[in-house]
Amino acid sequence: MQINELLVGDPAPALEIECFLKGKPIQRFERGSVYVIEFWATWCAPCKASIPHLSSLQQHYPEVCILGIAVGWKDADIVEVFVREQGDAISYRIALDRAGNPGERYSRSRLVWCEAAYQQGVPSAFIVDRDGRIAWMGHPQEIDHALSAIVNGDWDLEQEAEAHRRWLTDSRVREARRMEATVSRLLAEDRRADAIAVYHEAFGAYPVLEASYGLAYFKLLLAQTGDAAMNYAHRLVNEIYPESFPALLYVAERLLEKTVLPERDGLARESADLALLALLKLESVLSTEANTDMKVQMRISCAISEALLTLGNIAEARVRMIAVQELSAKLGEAPVQRVEELLSRISANAGALPMECDGNICIPAADRKIGL
Known part of the structure; x- marks a missing residue:
């Protein structure tokens, strides 16, 4: 199905609804009324987290019609039960999106709203103004200022439309979507090398895309033989994601996987060296945050211990694992199983640990340092 691009300032597309599950059905956008259209799914945690906020907005703006359209559903009963169990926690209208045509990936309204507007994830929200135009789009948790201004008549739609189009151009959103479509088609045809080439060419032409798609490119490179993945990993760690928590952790853990069955001599050590650099950068980033999740700390320490083991630094690896x-x-x-596996590996290499003897007892020097 061919869809037209949907931008701020454009007329709102018609809604294609399977059925309404809560609230009075709406058939069309009435001139003079403001609407909030939110696309959500029962399996989406951020969507569930947005429910109280949307309910609060509905209570604050009773004249605004807020409609949550459920997408990504396979069994309507599951959505219906979810809505019923929420009870008064959901104080706005809820509907099921109409199923897509055979062979289409998305349901009907999601296709002509979210996909057409480059809003690929859920939740995604849109505000339709009193003239039936798209006045704003984005995450429902960020809707407050725009909704207030639109309801009060203070929203400069022409200025916002111009800003939206400028963002699309500067961020190369259209080019990114074309690249994604081409890569998806090539991978479906098992043309991995061609998909890698598409990423490489796109990053050269539009450097702004690399921060968003570098990890996807890296993932493809990892499946190739040769040094391309390792060379690119250096770029990711040192240039593209030097302070990005999820990116550094992803790169480090993938590098550690390459230490298990290295393709060439020296690759295991090189991979472990770079993984350790990424993980220590990550520790430095997290050290400035007040409330770092302890499970995250454990995951990072396990990875550091694994890198140290590969590099032969068994004593430090042991200290790390005791801390875990x-x-x-x-x-x-x-x-967790990984902790036990790493401890077993450390024990298997215990003979390589520097030992300190006291009388008739010898213990690893690392244990002496931590007071065991």
Whole structure:
């Protein structure tokens, strides 16, 4: 199905609804009324987290019609039960999006609203103004200012439309979507090398895309032989994502996977070296945050221990894993399988640990340092 681009300032497309599950059905956008159209799914945690906010907005703006359209559903009964169990927690209208045509990936309204507007994830929200035009689009948790201004007549739609089009151009959103479509088609045809070439060419032509798609490119490179993945990993760690928590952790953990069955001599050590650099950068980034999740700390320490083991630094790896055990005990959780595996590897290499003897007892020097 051919869809037209949907931008701020454009007329709102018609809604294609399977059925309404809550509230009075609406057939069309009435001139003089403001609407909030939110696309959500029962399996989406951020969508569920937005429910109280949208309900609060509905209570604050009773004259605004807020409609949550459920997408990505396979069984309507599941959505209906979810809405019923929410009860008064949902104080706005809820409907099911109409199923897409055979062979189409998305349901009907999601296709002509979200996909046409480059809003690929859920939740996604739109405000339709009193003239039936798209006045704003984005995440429902960020809707407050725009909704207030639109309701009060203070929204400069022409200025917002111009800003939206400028953002699309500067961010190369259209080019990104074309690239995604081409890569998806090539991978479906098992043309991995061609997909890699598409990423490479796109990054050269539009450098702004690399921060968003570098990890996807790296993932494809990892499946190739040769040094391309390792060379690109250096760029990711040192230039593209030097302070990005999820990106550094992803790159480090993938590098550590390459230490298990290295393709060439020296690759395991090089991979572990770079993984360790990424993980230490990550620790530095997180050290400035007040409330770092202890489970995240454990995951990072496990990865650092694995890198240290590969590099032959068994003593430091042991110290790290003892710290993980202590964190696990503090959380009242049993050690995860990876912790036990790493401890077994450390024990298997215990002969390589520097030892300190006291009388007739010898213990690893690392244990002496931490007071065991």
